[in-house]
Amino acid sequence: MLTGDVRWGSPSFARNCNQFLKTRGKPNGRTRQNKCYNKAMPEIVVIAHNIRSTHNIGSIFRTCEGFGVSKIIISGYSPYPRLPHDTRLPHLVDKLTAQIHKTALGAETMVPFEYQEKPDINSLKSQGFIVVGLEQDKNSIPLKEYKTPQKIALLLGEEVNGIPDDLRNQCDQLIEIPMFGKKESFNVSVAIGIALYALTT
Numbered sequence: 001m002l003t004g005d006v007r008w009g010s011p012s013f014a015r016n017c018n019q020f021l022k023t024r025g026k027p028n029g030r031t032r033q034n035k036c037y038n039k040a041m042p043e044i045v046v047i048a049h050n051i052r053s054t055h056n057i058g059s060i061f062r063t064c065e066g067f068g069v070s071k072i073i074i075s076g077y078s079p080y081p082r083l084p085h086d087t088r089l090p091h092l093v094d095k096l097t098a099q100i101h102k103t104a105l106g107a108e109t110m111v112p113f114e115y116q117e118k119p120d121i122n123s124l125k126s127q128g129f130i131v132v133g134l135e136q137d138k139n140s141i142p143l144k145e146y147k148t149p150q151k152i153a154l155l156l157g158e159e160v161n162g163i164p165d166d167l168r169n170q171c172d173q174l175i176e177i178p179m180f181g182k183k184e185s186f187n188v189s190v191a192i193g194i195a196l197y198a199l200t201t
Helices: 011-023 054-066 090-104 121-126 188-200
Strands: 043-049 071-075 113-116 130-134 151-156 173-176
Touching (some): 054 071, 130 188, 151 188
Parallel strands (some): 043 071, 130 173
16 A cells, blocks of 8 residues: 555545546557556656566566556567557567566556667657666665656666666666665566655655
């Protein structure tokens, strides 16, 4: 359950849900079934760049759905589910969509998404989003100290090497999750859950 003024089941939450049901669109060619969220919460776009694993992509979809993320941008060589008018080979689309579904469990049909060969960071900035990379860096802000802006685009990098330098340099800010064990990082599908919880509560 969310804390403070942003509470599942609160009167304002219920009013927003009713308004959402009246105005819901049809992302990805399907009616959006995503759980609506309180307007007091930030608007969040997640960018999944060069995430190799279909299971990680599926987990990212499911986590984003749970936190009311408005859109996922999948980029680079990250696999992605079937799109309307998909130009990929049909057997490849079927295979990737089925593999992603194993961990997304239907969330891939609920959260709007698009594919970009390279994330259009400038477009997001022009829409008022603060682009924030989830990355260990000497300039990173510890997650617990970060104040979430009203519009945030959260950039995730590849499982092993993280966010490439060219995209890291385009970020407005960097945040990181402190590590207390011997491993240097969390799996990307775990890290996004930790980050989204901190950013929305």
